[in-house]
Amino acid sequence: MTLQRDTILHIGFDDTDSLQGSCTTHLATIIIEEIDAQVTFLDYPRLIRNNPNIPWKTRGNGAIGFTIKTPEEEVDQVIVTIKKSIESYYQPDENTNPGLVVVKGNIPEIIKEFSKRALIEVLSIEEAKDIATNHCFDHYFIGNGRGLIGGLAAIGNNLNPRNEDFTYEILTYRIPDNYGTKRRLEEETVYEMDNKLSPEVFNNIDEETNKILICPAGPDPVFYGIRGEEADKLLEASSIVKPKEPLDNYCIFRTNQGTDQHFNYADNQVENFRVFKGIIQITKKPQVLLGGHIILQGKIEHSEKLVDLAAFEPSKGFKKKINKLLPNDRILAYGGIKYKKELKIHTIQLEKCEILTISDHYKESSPYCPKCSKRMTSAGRNKGHKCKKCGFKDSNTQKIKTKIERKIDIELLIPPAQAQRHLVKPHRRYTVKRKERVKFVENWWKKYTNL
Numbered sequence: 001m002t003l004q005r006d007t008i009l010h011i012g013f014d015d016t017d018s019l020q021g022s023c024t025t026h027l028a029t030i031i032i033e034e035i036d037a038q039v040t041f042l043d044y045p046r047l048i049r050n051n052p053n054i055p056w057k058t059r060g061n062g063a064i065g066f067t068i069k070t071p072e073e074e075v076d077q078v079i080v081t082i083k084k085s086i087e088s089y090y091q092p093d094e095n096t097n098p099g100l101v102v103v104k105g106n107i108p109e110i111i112k113e114f115s116k117r118a119l120i121e122v123l124s125i126e127e128a129k130d131i132a133t134n135h136c137f138d139h140y141f142i143g144n145g146r147g148l149i150g151g152l153a154a155i156g157n158n159l160n161p162r163n164e165d166f167t168y169e170i171l172t173y174r175i176p177d178n179y180g181t182k183r184r185l186e187e188e189t190v191y192e193m194d195n196k197l198s199p200e201v202f203n204n205i206d207e208e209t210n211k212i213l214i215c216p217a218g219p220d221p222v223f224y225g226i227r228g229e230e231a232d233k234l235l236e237a238s239s240i241v242k243p244k245e246p247l248d249n250y251c252i253f254r255t256n257q258g259t260d261q262h263f264n265y266a267d268n269q270v271e272n273f274r275v276f277k278g279i280i281q282i283t284k285k286p287q288v289l290l291g292g293h294i295i296l297q298g299k300i301e302h303s304e305k306l307v308d309l310a311a312f313e314p315s316k317g318f319k320k321k322i323n324k325l326l327p328n329d330r331i332l333a334y335g336g337i338k339y340k341k342e343l344k345i346h347t348i349q350l351e352k353c354e355i356l357t358i359s360d361h362y363k364e365s366s367p368y369c370p371k372c373s374k375r376m377t378s379a380g381r382n383k384g385h386k387c388k389k390c391g392f393k394d395s396n397t398q399k400i401k402t403k404i405e406r407k408i409d410i411e412l413l414i415p416p417a418q419a420q421r422h423l424v425k426p427h428r429r430y431t432v433k434r435k436e437r438v439k440f441v442e443n444w445w446k447k448y449t450n451l
């Protein structure tokens, strides 16, 4: 008998997807199939969403992390297999710059710190290359190496239940013949699943429009994704939803989606593309722009810096409430920062908003006539009021001040599911108990056979 020494490997990769339709989670599923016989997975594959405001990344900005165990002599072979999978899968494109990072044993602190910054900042490729070179067992990239940033972040942000909230997503994939065609499923089974399992599942249906949200619209291989609190519930959810086309495989990911993790590390620094969280005092009444966007102005408490705040379509109910804010109201704003060169001002694109203080506002009106009780009109500046009906005049009357009824509450506002960014914690999750551990289910991924 020979004793095998096992090695723990942390593997992170990113930027393998393009707008043309490939998908990083799908590549993860392909890699899992390739290496499953050689390795033991110590965690679900992690789908880590990083700063959503980075314009040169695909909208979701998701990277993948694996934590696996493998016999020492298999390590090199496993890494080669993953590199080959990335090379054969990614679609060459100037905006697709895959990166792969491998850490052996303990995760260095510098990578953990880097992963927290990746949630809220714009990080440089140079810094990622430097860390990968000096602190990783191996790294590899194609193109400019941008994928190393997300790769490192997916390793460092390991969603340890001791200090981080996390959720799961089950993703199912289509057979290649169906790519690009309309996704077909029995829609009523999605409502049935949501009714039965909510709040253990979330964001399947938009609460304002009742629209089904689990299927993406694009040419990518994802058939549907269902988000939830525990993996076993997602397997149950998936058994209820009935597709009307054959599927290729599925995989459950552990993720920071729906957790507000970026806001937990955000602050009130104002910098282009950064994630912002801070108290703002409204200085100007909201304006409704063409297309229905809402813009208002405020100043950041402490720094006094003036910023614009924006709420976009299609966050209907959210926007309506934002539109009721008035000067001197105070809010805790959560969002992404965009610098508008033409206007020389930073705009916070609101992802969430807590109304903290509602200020008093008054309207002024002319007093009533003491003789005939008709409302008088102004007799001119500092000339009091006159009555048009009976001719009464009094140069000493003042306007009456009445408090305006503010139809707004002290509350937390979150856009409806279809307008939410991946990382945003929905209302439904505020009542969910914090998970203490990662519960592994047996069939966390599966390839359907005999298709």
Ligand SMILES: [Zn+2]
Binding pocket: 369, 370, 371, 372, 373, 374, 387, 388, 389, 390, 391, 392
């Ligand atoms: Zn009168």
